[in-house]
Amino acid sequence: MTTTTSDTRVYLVGGGIASLAAAVFLIRDAGLHGENIRILEELPVVGGALDGTGDPGRGFVARGGRMLEEEAYVCLWDLLETIPTLTDPDKTVKDEVWEFSRKWSSHAGARLIDRDHKILDAADLGLDLRDKAELVRLLALPEHVIGARRIDEFFSDHFFATNFWAMWRTTFAFQNWHSAIELKRYMLRFAQELPRIHTPAGVRRTRLHQYDSIVRPIQQWLADRGVVTEHGTTVTDADFTGDAVSGRRITALRVVRDGRPGTYELGEHDYAFLTLGSMTADAAYGADDRAPELIRDKRDGAFRLWEAIARKAPDFGRPNTFCGRTPRRHPLRALQHRRGAGHHPGQPQHRCHMGRRRPPGVPGADLVGARGDGRVLRRLRRAAGALGPPGRTSRTGAHGGGLMTGNMTAAPVGGLVATPLSAACADVLAQAEHACIGVGPFNSYFSVGRIRQIAQWAYERFAQVDFFVPDGPSAYTLQALGYPPERAEWKARRQGQ
Numbered sequence: 001m002t003t004t005t006s007d008t009r010v011y012l013v014g015g016g017i018a019s020l021a022a023a024v025f026l027i028r029d030a031g032l033h034g035e036n037i038r039i040l041e042e043l044p045v046v047g048g049a050l051d052g053t054g055d056p057g058r059g060f061v062a063r064g065g066r067m068l069e070e071e072a073y074v075c076l077w078d079l080l081e082t083i084p085t086l087t088d089p090d091k092t093v094k095d096e097v098w099e100f101s102r103k104w105s106s107h108a109g110a111r112l113i114d115r116d117h118k119i120l121d122a123a124d125l126g127l128d129l130r131d132k133a134e135l136v137r138l139l140a141l142p143e144h145v146i147g148a149r150r151i152d153e154f155f156s157d158h159f160f161a162t163n164f165w166a167m168w169r170t171t172f173a174f175q176n177w178h179s180a181i182e183l184k185r186y187m188l189r190f191a192q193e194l195p196r197i198h199t200p201a202g203v204r205r206t207r208l209h210q211y212d213s214i215v216r217p218i219q220q221w222l223a224d225r226g227v228v229t230e231h232g233t234t235v236t237d238a239d240f241t242g243d244a245v246s247g248r249r250i251t252a253l254r255v256v257r258d259g260r261p262g263t264y265e266l267g268e269h270d271y272a273f274l275t276l277g278s279m280t281a282d283a284a285y286g287a288d289d290r291a292p293e294l295i296r297d298k299r300d301g302a303f304r305l306w307e308a309i310a311r312k313a314p315d316f317g318r319p320n321t322f323c324g325r326t327p328r329r330h331p332l333r334a335l336q337h338r339r340g341a342g343h344h345p346g347q348p349q350h351r352c353h354m355g356r357r358r359p360p361g362v363p364g365a366d367l368v369g370a371r372g373d374g375r376v377l378r379r380l381r382r383a384a385g386a387l388g389p390p391g392r393t394s395r396t397g398a399h400g401g402g403l404m405t406g407n408m409t410a411a412p413v414g415g416l417v418a419t420p421l422s423a424a425c426a427d428v429l430a431q432a433e434h435a436c437i438g439v440g441p442f443n444s445y446f447s448v449g450r451i452r453q454i455a456q457w458a459y460e461r462f463a464q465v466d467f468f469v470p471d472g473p474s475a476y477t478l479q480a481l482g483y484p485p486e487r488a489e490w491k492a493r494r495q496g497q
């Protein structure tokens with residue numbers, strides 16, 4: 001920040017920890033006036049993914065807890081060193097967390113339990129020489145060589161059965177099909193956790209949940225210095241001058257406030273920091289008797305803003321990589337719903353869809369047949385059944401079509417390669433919004449196994465998957481082959497029975 005003036009205004013889009021921290025550093029380290037900083041947040045609460053909500057009557061929900069540890073969270077501790085707790089102005093949030101963690105350190109006595117409920121010796125990581133060599137190879141490879149490859153492309157089966165992998169993946173929420181680069185980055189960042197991952201003694205805990213212990217004190221510190229947080233404001237677009245080479249500058253932020261459009265014009269010495277995308281965009285809550293709504297249409301602003309600016313210049317990246325490519329991007333979490341002061345076993349579990357895509361195992365992928373109960377549709381059902389628990393079946397009477405909702409598993413799929421025929425096809429494939437798969441009646445290619453393979457491939461990558469079974473129209477094909485019309489219709493119908 002070399003060109004700030006006393007009038008410099010700063011707009012922070014989003015009220016997550018990124019913006020809150022930026023506001024603190026702008027005041028503390030860059031000397032900006034708090035009154036000149038404005039946080040634009042679409043939700044009625046700040047904190048973003050570090051959320052916490054509820055009251056003693058309805059219960060409290062927090063979507064997750066960051067596993068804070070000493071060595072990797074250098075910026076966070078630097079930030080929290082500045083912020084006093086809400087209860088004791090002489091104590092910083094950092095001191096409170098460290099004090100609390102010293103008193104209540106993590107020491108799991110049963111980090112891994114096997115199928116027979118036996119506690120395993122988790123201190124034994126179980127890595128053999130080959131596993132270690134594969135790990136070292138991944139760590140040594142430069143990112144441009146690793147590219148878009150997945151974790152399971154770098155390790156053999158033994159690695160995935162080790163105690164190490166069971167603990168690492170559950171500590172850091174990895175799936176075998178996640179990005180290998182991401183794993184490498186995490187391993188480099190959290191290597192110091194290895195000797196204590198089985199307890200996990202390195203994790204620092206906050207006294208209250210992280211919204212109350214971290215977000216609220218920062219919010220108070222900022223409010224005391226005049227920072228304005230504007231809730232109910234969604235930033236929908238940004239205007240730029242310049243280009244990637246000469247440098248870009250934001251000249252205006254387009255917003256929607258309480259349903260009405262508005263604009264913030266930025267002067268030459270003003271700045272805007274945008275949070276693009278969010279892990280918790282379009283999160284929805286469910287309960288024991290109610291599934292969380294699956295939100296497909298990007299109601300939150302996080303990804304829509306990114307998409308809007310990405311349309312203007314390719315170097316703004318590809319939001320679709322994070323919000324559109326695969327149903328697997330949509331995690332489902334079961335959360336403890338705490339009521340009153342304490343938590344008791346048996347209280348309602350809250351389920352929460354986060355991110356933008358359907359989680360594995362959640363109903364909603366549609367298999368559409370031209371007829372309700374045909375052979376092909378039965379094959380589709382068997383294939384869908386093999387992908388997960390049985391789905392619901394309903395009929396769309398007006399068209400005589402059947403709609404079957406299948407479930408899916410997270411098992412890796414091999415053997416299928418999609419080859420786009422043109423650049424336009426490649427584009428559509430990359431967007432991965434909707435796959436329509438035609439299943440030909442009378443075509444032995446479409447065995448249950450094959451349909452399952454295609455379905456798994458499609459469910460892994462696309463937000464929505466539909467199967468079309470044109471059994472009715474195949475009567476005409478049969479007629480063209482010489483069948484009398486009535487016989488052709490009967491045969492086509494039979495294929496659909």
Ligand SMILES: Cc1cc2nc3c(=O)[nH]c(=O)nc-3n(C[C@H](O)[C@H](O)[C@H](O)COP(=O)(O)OP(=O)(O)OC[C@H]3O[C@@H](n4cnc5c(N)ncnc54)[C@H](O)[C@@H]3O)c2cc1C
Binds near residue numbers: 045068301305
């Ligand atoms: C369950 C869970 C567990 C996690 N565990 C860990 C962990 O152990 N360790 C770790 O380091 N990290 C962890 N994380 C990740 C960490 O919480 C996030 O990376 C971090 O909180 C992101 O902060 P952020 O400010 O960048 O974005 P967010 O917290 O996503 O905040 C973005 C905010 O901006 C608002 N917003 C977005 N777009 C717009 C717009 N166009 N207009 C107006 N407002 C907008 C959103 O409403 C939101 O409030 C976890 C996350 C979750 C969900």
